[in-house]
């Protein structure tokens with residue numbers, strides 16, 4: 001579904017769930033898209049050859065999966081996100097897949113991954129490795145012609161996650177500051193819940209009139225209360241965790257079973273992500289002297 005933000009900016013809401021995402025179309029002297037979480041059907045009436053520039057908010061597959069659909073486009077992404085776009089190995093390590101065996105003993109990654117991987121899009125690859133990638137930097141103004149956007153480095157979800165401010169439209173594309181019921185997500189090695197909170201504060205400080213995110217089908221007007229509530233989930237998760245390990249000293253596997261972050265684990269990936277995020281909070285609580293670790297066991301004090 002296509003919704004106009006202004007006369008030449010549209011948000012394309014994806015009709016599909018995870019591994020797809022919403023994307024932005026800018027129809028200007030430089031025709032551009034921000035994020036490519038779409039399959040071929042998702043192009044609707046757009047000629048992919050007319051797109052000059054693909055901007056990725058970050059490297060995750062649900063935001064880059066359609067990069068190759070635009071044969072004439074240059075690709076731009078924050079500089080620290082280039083390596084995982086280029087290299088499968090780097091992609092896997094950034095996603096903390098090196099933690100899988102320890103956190104998910106006895107669960108076969110390959111068969112589970114195959115089941116959920118890129119449903120419906122066959123051969124679309126995130127990126128043709130031969131293409132040159134333009135590095136973005138914080139505060140950069142991207143000039144499309146009539147439209148301008150400022151790059152806002154907003155780490156936390158990934159180290160080089162960016163949002164995009166359109167000052168003339170008083171509008172921000174917030175990407176994976178996503179406002180979904182399950183978020184926020186900060187599982188991978190370079191993700192950081194404290195940085196996520198600072199990034200949300202940065203968006204709040206700009207006081208945009210409207211925002212859209214990558215994973216809800218809504219142009220959010222007056223977004224400050226929604227952003228503040230989204231941010232507040234992070235310390236609430238940590239407090240739930242701390243209280244739990246005060247009463248029930250346990251290991252990471254039992255903790256994940258308590259569903260302190262996700263209400264349920266519909267696939268093994270939600271369980272894996274829950275464990276990754278619990279580890280972030282446990283590290284923070286240990287730093288503050290509120291949790292001690294003895295072997296695999298965590299105790300709140």
Ligand SMILES: [Zn+2]
Nearest residue numbers: 058060157176
């Ligand atoms: Zn993401």
